[in-house]
Amino acid sequence: MSITTSDVLKALEAVNLPDGGPNLVRSGRLSEIVVDGGRVAFSIAISPKEAMALEPTRAQAEAAVAALRGVDQALVMLTAERSQTPPPRAKTATTPRHIPGVRHIIAVASGKGGVGKSTTSANLAVALAQLGQRVGLLDADIYGPSMPKVFGITEKPRLIGPRTLEPVTAYGVKVMSIGFLVDPEAAMIWRGPMVISAITQMLREVAWGDLDVLVVDMPPGTGDAQLTLSQQTPLSGAVIVSTPQDLALMDARRGVAMFQKVEVPILGIIENMSTFICPHCGGRSDIFGHGGARQEAEKLKVPFLGEIPLAMQIRTTSDSGEPIAATDPEGTHGKAYLAVADQVLRALEAGKTRPAPRIVIE
Numbered sequence: 346m347s348i349t350t351s352d353v354l355k356a357l358e359a360v361n362l363p364d365g366g367p368n369l370v371r372s373g374r375l376s377e378i379v380v381d382g383g384r385v386a387f388s389i390a391i392s393p394k395e396a397m398a399l400e401p402t403r404a405q406a407e408a409a410v411a412a413l414r415g416v417d418q419a420l421v422m423l424t425a426e427r428s429q430t431p432p433p434r435a436k437t438a439t440t441p442r443h444i445p446g447v448r449h450i451i452a453v454a455s456g457k458g459g460v461g462k463s464t465t466s467a468n469l470a471v472a473l474a475q476l477g478q479r480v481g482l483l484d485a486d487i488y489g490p491s492m493p494k495v496f497g498i499t500e501k502p503r504l505i506g507p508r509t510l511e512p513v514t515a516y517g518v519k520v521m522s523i524g525f526l527v528d529p530e531a532a533m534i535w536r537g538p539m540v541i542s543a544i545t546q547m548l549r550e551v552a553w554g555d556l557d558v559l560v561v562d563m564p565p566g567t568g569d570a571q572l573t574l575s576q577q578t579p580l581s582g583a584v585i586v587s588t589p590q591d592l593a594l595m596d597a598r599r600g601v602a603m604f605q606k607v608e609v610p611i612l613g614i615i616e617n618m619s620t621f622i623c624p625h626c627g628g629r630s631d632i633f634g635h636g637g638a639r640q641e642a643e644k645l646k647v648p649f650l651g652e653i654p655l656a657m658q659i660r661t662t663s664d665s666g667e668p669i670a671a672t673d674p675e676g677t678h679g680k681a682y683l684a685v686a687d688q689v690l691r692a693l694e695a696g697k698t699r700p701a702p703r704i705v706i707e
């Protein structure tokens with residue numbers, strides 16, 4: 346029997362807000378309810394101060410929906426709208442909560458979409474695993490989750506506790522993606538607070554186990570959602586992916602500035618779609634220019650982590666779910682990812698990272 350939105354609403358009528366408040370359906374706090382096969386996701390709007398008080402309501406709502414026949418997974422989030430004031434500034438107060446067992450969390454970000462951030466995150470994660478690291482990959486690119494495709498994962502993560510999902514392991518990497526849980530078209534219309542809430546839940550409610558590095562493929566851009574996410578995640582550092590064109594580099598600069606604003610160390614910049622290597626003759630052409638990211642890194646006084654060529658095989662292997670760093674680690678492109686991964690590890694191990702800032706929300 347397939348589940349419908351009205352089944353979900355009916356179940357939620359039995360869940361009341363605390364202190365004799367109305368039931369959730371009448372409270373006017375429910376977002377659109379997304380039903381995707383046996384998976385149900387929605388959020389409850391709160392003011393930031395209500396987060397603690399309404400957590401039991403959230404848990405009850407999730408349990409009520411999870412108990413319905415035909416529901417395999419229920420994901421309920423508390424989302425707080427912020428006013429249009431500028432994003433909170435970093436100041437002294439609480440440190441973003443560490444994730445037990447996870448040594449380093451690194452964000453892979455880009456100033457704008459389409460520069461190959463997801464392809465780079467995937468191959469970087471695989472290359473780190475090949476260098477002997479225990480690696481996780483969180484696909485937080487909520488507007489275009491691509492990891493299920495890049496890793497060729499067709500299975501869904503298993504629920505192994507009342508609120509815990511087991512990541513799917515592929516090519517030696519533990520992968521979790523919002524694309525496993527929510528229809529990407531539904532996620533497209535999510536507002537910033539919903540995005541942040543979904544991602545922080547994926548960070549904390551996934552059984553990552555012991556990891557040396559958790560790579561987070563960030564949503565593209567440098568807006569409020571990205572900034573808040575960078576603040577709320579206990580990041581060891583950030584990697585910025587850019588193509589060599591001026592426009593992309595301008596956006597990359599914004600990415601660097603965003604992380605600096607919240608005092609997350611920049612591990613470095615990667616130039617993606619650098620020199621084009623012809624698959625037929627092996628000849629090299631600099632279609633988008635070359636070396637721009639290295640120069641930009643020098644200007645910004647941040648490390649340059651390496652170049653990934655613009656290559657047909659990188660795209661085809663991504664499309665076919667066989668990341669090239671795994672399937673051809675000895676080839677030119679596989680080696681390029683290994684070299685970048687090595688640089689990232691050096692930056693992490695050299696302790697160039699500082700502890701995450703202590704943050705207060707003003």
Ligand SMILES: Nc1ncnc2c1ncn2[C@@H]1O[C@H](COP(=O)(O)OP(=O)(O)OP(=O)(O)O)[C@@H](O)[C@H]1O
Pocket residue numbers: 455457458459460461462463464465486489491565617618619653654655656657659660661663664
């Ligand atoms: N070095 C490369 N050589 C060839 N193709 C590449 C390379 N890097 C990425 N691509 C291809 O470019 C396209 C966009 O890449 P990808 O999805 O990784 O970008 P993205 O920055 O994550 O995009 P978005 O921000 O829109 O999610 C994909 O088809 C991918 O296979």
